[in-house]
Amino acid sequence: MTSPTPTLREEETTGTPAAPERGGGAGPGLLPARAWVRPGIAAVLIGLSWLLDALTGSPATGSVLPGPADLLMVGAALVSGTPILIAAVRALRHRVIGIDLLVSIATIGAIVIGEYWEAAAVTTLFAIGHALEKGTLQRTRRALTDLVSTAPEQAVVLRDGTEQTIAATEVRQGEQVLVRPGTRVPVDGHVLAGRGAIDEAGITGESVPAEKSEGDPVYAGTVATGGLLTVLAEGIGADTTLARIIRRVEEAQDAKAPTQAFMDRFARWYTPAIIVLSVVFGVLTGDVELALTLLVISCPGALVISIPVAIVAGIGRGARDGMLIKGGEHLETSARIDTVALDKTGTLTTGRPVLTDVLPLPGRTREEVLLWAARAELTSDHPLAAPVVQAARADGLDLGQIPEQADAVVGRGVLARHGGRAITVGNQAMLRESDIADRPEAREAIDLADETARRGRTPMIVTLDDSVLGVIGLADTPRAEAADAITALRRSGVREVVMLTGDQPRVAQAVAAEVGIDTVHAGLLPEGKLDQIAALQARGRTVAMVGDGVNDAPALASADIGISMGAAGSAVAIETSDIALMRDSLSALAQSLRLARRTVAVMRQNIVIALVTVGMLLLGVLLGGVTMSLGMLVHEASVLLVIVNAMRLLRPARR
Incomplete structure (x- = not known):
């Protein structure tokens, strides 16, 4: 409680995450024994004071001159209160008036007026509460310390044809690393040889081990559960996905939400105001003990810690489940999301189009249409080109040499020359703009393409010289979980789910109907997606944009929350979304949206707990019956209560 906001790093000079403290005999199993030395000694001194009082029959408090039992109480106050006073003085040097100063003033005042028991009780309870608070806060940060502990220490590399065991930090980029069952992957890279299974729960939150074979990506800190893999090291040291995640979570847990920033500003004014009011109250009433009691019961400890502890727990839970949230501000904004905009390709769909239709016009054959389409697409890097070429090769068609000429027409298709023949593969607009647009076969092909689009395919019309051969159709199939995910979004409180895509309207409508999306904006360039986000925000909506971070970059940046999927392999997505x-x-x-809403709900509950506690204690003081020691006991209980309430976020949410 000496610091109103829990901090993640103990060594600001190094920027290294604080390691979890270790040691035996730790109070209730949360902190090492040294954390309980001062409270323990103070408690023993209080016990001895009571024993001496019982044996001698002399009062332990209220004497004009302190007796032996009183001196033991003063000793207890000094033992447990010295760190509190030191913290208060240090804070004052930085012009910060905090909770430690309130407790220090109350303790010194209690000793001066002869209330030795109150002084001992207040400082000892505060010290015990601080130790418990520190321990429970450690648990809320367990997600980060767990991530740090997954960082492998050793690696087995192939150097000069032999296996060598070296420190993981000494692996060089481009080296071959051997990963055996039961060991941690020490680098980011791709599998060169072997087959096996990797437990990636620490990175992606996925509980089922992922099967890995040649060409598949692997990430540092994941665990091999079966098979021997040879991995090409690509990301090493601080450039691994694990290292980026640790940095991201570290920064996020220290970032303040708007509510938290408000609470910090409130505490900076509230605490000195309480000191002034207590002094005024003491002067007006002449009751110094009552004024000191007001100081103790007005400590805003539970209030200032109520927000940061919930944020730390919420972000920690997200990290465990493979969701990296940039900070408290974004967590709080995410809880207000009522509209989600999704890109189609690669987000709602698999992002891997396949050839679904080859439709020759009368007098033409399937093989003829596919052959010439594949020859035109041989050198194209368009996402729709590869499945056409792959399908032709799978059918055993001889594609021959690469085309002598191939020119992409943006938004239309491709123009190519192969063996002296002119080929076009493009959409309806491309054919309408050609010299053969008025021919009956052209109109027939356009009608066929329109029908293909109505069935959710992306149509491309194939022409050879001055003849139309037919239509091919490709489809990027919806993800298996897409429909259930849209339903889950609505159940989580999202009012509207919108598709924003550059694909053709009919294709987009077909995918939207399949996954359960009502609002579709298709044929959009990146600027068009940006305009749609702005239009939603103009209607008062809080918008989350989900996309691939490339074509969707403007929309992701302008949305209230930008969300990237599959970020494990993308350093840019981890850092920017x-x-x-x-x-x-x-x-x-x-x-992720449910977690944000849970976290904000806990923040509000904690604020209510803190305010109600202070209000009840204040009423108790004014009505009589609440002493300094009782006030401190209730205060510490309220601090622990808000922490324990926040720790509920560490449990996985019910689906």
């Missing part, structure tokens, strides 16, 4: 979902799954989207 407001929420980075480590696994490539839509199901995590609703889960």
Whole structure:
């Protein structure tokens, strides 16, 4: 409680996450024994004071001159109160008036007026409460310390044809690393050889081990559960996904939410105001003990810690589940999200289009249409080109040499020359703008393409020289979990789910109907998506944009919350998005919004607990019956209560 906001780092000079304290005999199992030395000694001195009082029959408090039992109480106050006084003086040097100063003034005043028991009780209870608070806060930070502990210390590399065991930090980029069952992957990279299973729960939150084979990515800190893998080291040391996650969570847990910043400002004015009011009250009533009691019961400890402890727990829970939330401000904003905008390709769909239709016009064959389409697409890097070429090769068609010429027409298709023949593969607009647009076969192809689009396919019309061969259709299939994820979003409190896509309207409508989205804006360029986000915000909506971070970059930046999926393999997504979902799954989207709402609910509950406690204690003092020691006991109980309430966030939410 000496610091109103729990801090993550103990060594600001190094920027290294504080390691979890270790040691035996730790109070209730939360802190090492040394944390309980002062409160323990103070408690023993209080016990001896009571024993001496019982044996001698002399009062332990209220004497004009302190007796032996009183001196033991003063000793207890000094033992437990000295660190509090030192903290208060240090804070004053930085012009900060905090809780430690309130307790120090009350303790010194109690000793001066002969209330030795009150002085001992207040400082000892405060010290015990501080130790318990520190321990429970450690538990809320367990997500980060767990991440730190997953960092591997050793690696087995192949150097000069032999296996060598070295420190993980000494692995060089481009080296081959051997990963055996039961060991942690020491680097980010790709599998060169072997097959096996990797437990990636620490990175993505996915509980089922992922099967890995040649070409698959692996991440540092994950655990091999079966099979021998040879991995090409690509990300090492601070450039691994694990290191980026640790940095992100560390920064996020220290970032303040708007409510927390308000509470900190409130505490800076509230605490000195309480000191002034207590002095005025003491002067007016002549009751110094009552004034000192007001100081104790007005400590805003539970209030100032109510927000940060919930944020730390919420962000920690998210990290365990593979959801990186940038900080308290974004967590609080996410709880207000009522509209979610999603890109189609790669977000609602798998992002891997496949050839679904080859529709020749009368007099043409399927093989002819596919052959010439594949020859035109041989050198294209468009996402729709590869599945056409792959399908032609799978059918055993001879594609020959690469085309002599291939020109992409933005938003239309491709123009190519192969063996002296002119080929076009493009959409309806491309054919309408051609010299053969008025031919009956062209109109027939356009009608066929329109029908293909109505069935949720992306149509492309294939022409050879001055003839139309037919239509091919490709589809990027919706994710298996997409429909359930949209339903879960609505259950989590989202009012409207919107699709923003650059694809054709009919294709977009077909996908939207399949996954359960009502509002679709299709044929959008990046600027168009940005305009749609602005239009939603103009209607008073709080908007989250989910996309791939490339074409969607303007919309992601302008939305109230920008969310990236499958960020485990993307350093840019981890660093730039407001929420980075480590696994490539839509199901995590609703889960992240539910976590934000749970966290903000706990923040509000904690504020109510803190304010009600202070109000009840103040009423108790004015009506009589609440002493300094009782006030401190209730105060410490309220601090622990808000922490324990926040720790509920560490438990996984019910689905």
